[in-house]
Amino acid sequence: xxxxxxxxxxxxxxxxxxxxxxxxxxxxxxxxxxxxxxxxxxxxxxxxxxxxxxxxxxxxxxxxxxxxxxxxxxxxxxxxxxxxxxxxxxxxxxxxxxxxxxxxxxxxxxxxxxxxxxxxxxxxxxxxxxxxxxxxxxxxxxxxxxxxxxxxxxxxxxxxxxxxxxxxxxxxxxxxxxxxxxxxxxxxxxxxxxxxxxxxxxxxxxxxxxxxxxxxxxxxxxxxxxxxxxxxxxxxxxxxxxxxxxxxxxxxxxxxxxxxxxxxxxxxxxxxxxxxxxxxxxxxxxxxxxxxxxxxxxxxxxxxxxxxxxxxxxxxxxxxxxxxxxxxxxxxxxxxxxxxxxx
Amino acid sequence: xxxxxxxxxxxxxxxxxxxxxxxxxxxxxxxxxxxxxxxxxxxxxxxxxxxxxxxxxxxxxxxxxxxxxxxxxxxxxxxxxxxxxxxxxxxxxxxxxxxxxxxxxxxxxxxxxxxxxxxxxxxxxxxxxxxxxxxxxxxxxxxxxxxxxxxxxxxxxxxxxxxxxxxxxxxxxxxxxxxxxxxxxxxxxxxxxxxxxxxxxxxxxxxxxxxxxxxxxxxxxxxxxxxxxxxxxxxxxxxxxxxxxxxxxxxxxxxxxxxxxxxxxxxxxxxxxxxxxxxxxxxxxxxxxxxxxxxxxxxxxxxxxxxxxxxxxxxxxxxxxxxxxxxxxxxxx
Numbered sequence: 001x002x003x004x005x006x007x008x009x010x011x012x013x014x015x016x017x018x019x020x021x022x023x024x025x026x027x028x029x030x031x032x033x034x035x036x037x038x039x040x041x042x043x044x045x046x047x048x049x050x051x052x053x054x055x056x057x058x059x060x061x062x063x064x065x066x067x068x069x070x071x072x073x074x075x076x077x078x079x080x081x082x083x084x085x086x087x088x089x090x091x092x093x094x095x096x097x098x099x100x101x102x103x104x105x106x107x108x109x110x111x112x113x114x115x116x117x118x119x120x121x122x123x124x125x126x127x128x129x130x131x132x133x134x135x136x137x138x139x140x141x142x143x144x145x146x147x148x149x150x151x152x153x154x155x156x157x158x159x160x161x162x163x164x165x166x167x168x169x170x171x172x173x174x175x176x177x178x179x180x181x182x183x184x185x186x187x188x189x190x191x192x193x194x195x196x197x198x199x200x201x202x203x204x205x206x207x208x209x210x211x212x213x214x215x216x217x218x219x220x221x222x223x224x225x226x227x228x229x230x231x232x233x234x235x236x237x238x239x240x241x242x243x244x245x246x247x248x249x250x251x252x253x254x255x256x257x258x259x260x261x262x263x264x265x266x267x268x269x270x271x272x273x274x275x276x277x278x279x280x281x282x283x284x285x286x287x288x289x290x291x292x293x294x295x296x297x298x299x300x301x302x303x304x305x306x307x308x309x310x311x312x313x314x315x316x317x318x319x320x321x322x323x324x325x326x327x328x329x330x331x332x333x334x335x336x337x338x339x340x341x342x343x
Numbered sequence: 344x345x346x347x348x349x350x351x352x353x354x355x356x357x358x359x360x361x362x363x364x365x366x367x368x369x370x371x372x373x374x375x376x377x378x379x380x381x382x383x384x385x386x387x388x389x390x391x392x393x394x395x396x397x398x399x400x401x402x403x404x405x406x407x408x409x410x411x412x413x414x415x416x417x418x419x420x421x422x423x424x425x426x427x428x429x430x431x432x433x434x435x436x437x438x439x440x441x442x443x444x445x446x447x448x449x450x451x452x453x454x455x456x457x458x459x460x461x462x463x464x465x466x467x468x469x470x471x472x473x474x475x476x477x478x479x480x481x482x483x484x485x486x487x488x489x490x491x492x493x494x495x496x497x498x499x500x501x502x503x504x505x506x507x508x509x510x511x512x513x514x515x516x517x518x519x520x521x522x523x524x525x526x527x528x529x530x531x532x533x534x535x536x537x538x539x540x541x542x543x544x545x546x547x548x549x550x551x552x553x554x555x556x557x558x559x560x561x562x563x564x565x566x567x568x569x570x571x572x573x574x575x576x577x578x579x580x581x582x583x584x585x586x587x588x589x590x591x592x593x594x595x596x597x598x599x600x601x602x603x604x605x606x607x608x609x610x611x612x613x614x615x616x617x618x619x620x621x622x623x624x625x626x627x628x629x630x631x632x633x634x635x636x637x638x639x640x641x642x643x644x645x646x647x648x649x650x651x652x653x654x655x656x657x658x659x660x661x662x663x664x665x666x667x668x669x670x671x672x673x674x675x676x
Contacts, residue, residue, distance in 0.1 A: 138657070138660050142656060145604060145656065150650050150653025152653075153649030153651070153653060156644070157644065157646045268481060269485075271481060272485065281478060282475075313492030313493060315489070316485040317490065319489075320487075324474065324478075324482050328473075340473025342470055342562050
């Protein structure tokens with residue numbers, strides 16, 4: 001593709017065009033910019049392995065993936081929302097809500113009924129957001145900011161401000177989603193992998209997935225091509241709510257008790273993972289696979305820094321630097337220049 | 344009356360109308376529901392309201408500038424915390440031991456410099472890399488919070504200087520020190536935005552960045568200065584608040600960014616940039632604080648505040664959109 005356009009251009013401007021193509025397509029800088037996140041990932045893994053040989057221990061890797069599963073599951077849903085050109089800041093408080101609800105209902109109506117009831121309630125919240133952003137076309141940042149606050153209030157009202165605990169922790173099978181193993185693989189990892197495979201398939205291989213990209217890439221063009229923008233955005237928020245409910249289920253089942261604020265602040269960490277994976281906040285780009293990579297990078301960095309003997313908060317600073325570098329390199333590759341053109 | 348004047352007036356005055364409605368509602372409802380026999384419109388209560396609005400309010404002024412610019416700053420909560428840590432910790436440095444009470448202005452200066460420096464880092468990254476401000480400040484929100492933790496681990500940083508506490512708790516002409524800071528900063532920022540070139544440029548850059556560049560505005564430094572202003576205001580807010588309380592937890596200021604943005608949006612500032620008003624932001628801050636106090640006054644659970652504010656935020660967004668659509672030839676897609 002680039003060759004053809006290069007030949008056709010010829011004459012004037014082709015030098016500049018070529019230089020840009022070279023920088024973004026073929027040089028080492030371009031390669032770093034495109035696959036920088038994978039390179040950085042490899043670099044980190046090598047570094048941490050040298051520093052502490054336990055880093056590559058299968059048990060350790062399993063532990064990292066397992067503890068990243070909750071964040072990861074939420075990030076899958078947010079990927080859909082971000083690709084469609086919107087934001088979802090409400091996932092954190094929505095996750096607290098579903099955790100509290102399922103724990104409360106567990107004692108009242110039993111786990112078999114509690115889980116579908118919780119999924120239904122969380123999907124209702126997702127539908128409300130989807131309606132506001134999709135059909136009423138309100139700004140997603142403010143709507144989900146409002147919903148963050150509103151759902152937090154809802155959770156506190158529901159629980160009366162108290163922590164929620166399952167009364168009979170020994171005699172319930174509810175713990176299987178967070179603590180169980182299947183064929184030697186922890187169930188949270190299985191849920192994460194299954195959901196990632198399913199949603200990745202939906203995004204990459206179905207007409208709906210194409211529509212999500214189209215709506216995020218250019219909403220007006222998509223509308224004129226006959227794509228129901230509102231319905232696509234609505235469905236994206238439903239997907240996000242589905243993922244949040246699953247994350248809440250894992251969280252509740254892992255600890256069998258919870259505070260009201262269990263998901264507080266997660267919305268921005270989730271967003272960080274999605275951005276790290278290379279999704280653009282403007283919409284239209286990103287994949288489920290890259291988001292999974294983004295989640296794993298965050299998890300492995302956290303783990304690696306702990307193994308090296310640094311405190312958990314050093315991770316914040318490292319994440320900051322990595323996010324900025326990742327997005328910067330991505331943008332630099334697209335515009336063909338390292339520094340921005342702003343005067 | 345020109346067409347559109349009424350809707351413009353409605354939009355401008357909406358937040359103050361909302362405050363009046365809140366006042367009437369809580370006064371009347373308080374008569375029937377409140378457990379205390381004090382009236383809601385009690386003078387002390389209102390003075391306290393202003394004082395409690397100050398920390399969020401001061402930051403919200405800066406957020407208004409940044410949002411008029413078409414950017415956003417999510418790192419204000421962390422900047423707030425880091426400035427507070429610097430403020431309280433540097434008063435205990437042996438280096439300053441001989442200064443006596445003169446350590447206070449030094450500590451204030453250092454804390455404010457911290458805020459300005461953190462803001463400058465944000466602004467410089469936005470300017471030089473061209474990465475969206477949302478992502479840059481999302482990253483630095485994590486990064487600055489990490490710095491707060493690295494400074495003093497998970498321990499709270501505490502230092503009580505009684506001269507400082509007396510100053511922070513003083514009342515002058517009936518108003519608390521914090522209230523005075525809020526008023527003075529509101530006046531200063533109002534002047535900056537309405538009577539100076541920088542203010543006009545802020546609106547121009549937010550409205551149409553390319554046009555602003557063509558008009559000869561140096562957009563990059565302009566954006567960076569605005570980030571320095573919001574950093575300064577975030578640290579000023581910390582200085583005012585922690586002069587009185589004297590102890591800061593590393594988690595303090597978390598979610599401040601969300602409260603601040605809520606207040607600014609309630610005040611009618613557009614996320615897309617180019618529109619917004621400092622005075623309306625003040626209205627938004629007061630409206631939120633009034634709602635908190637009022638709901639407490641009529642005996643509602645504190646939890647309901649979040650619920651109500653969330654719903655109001657979405658309702659405001661919806662109404663604002665409806666008002667803006669009217670009379671405009673908007674492409675309906």
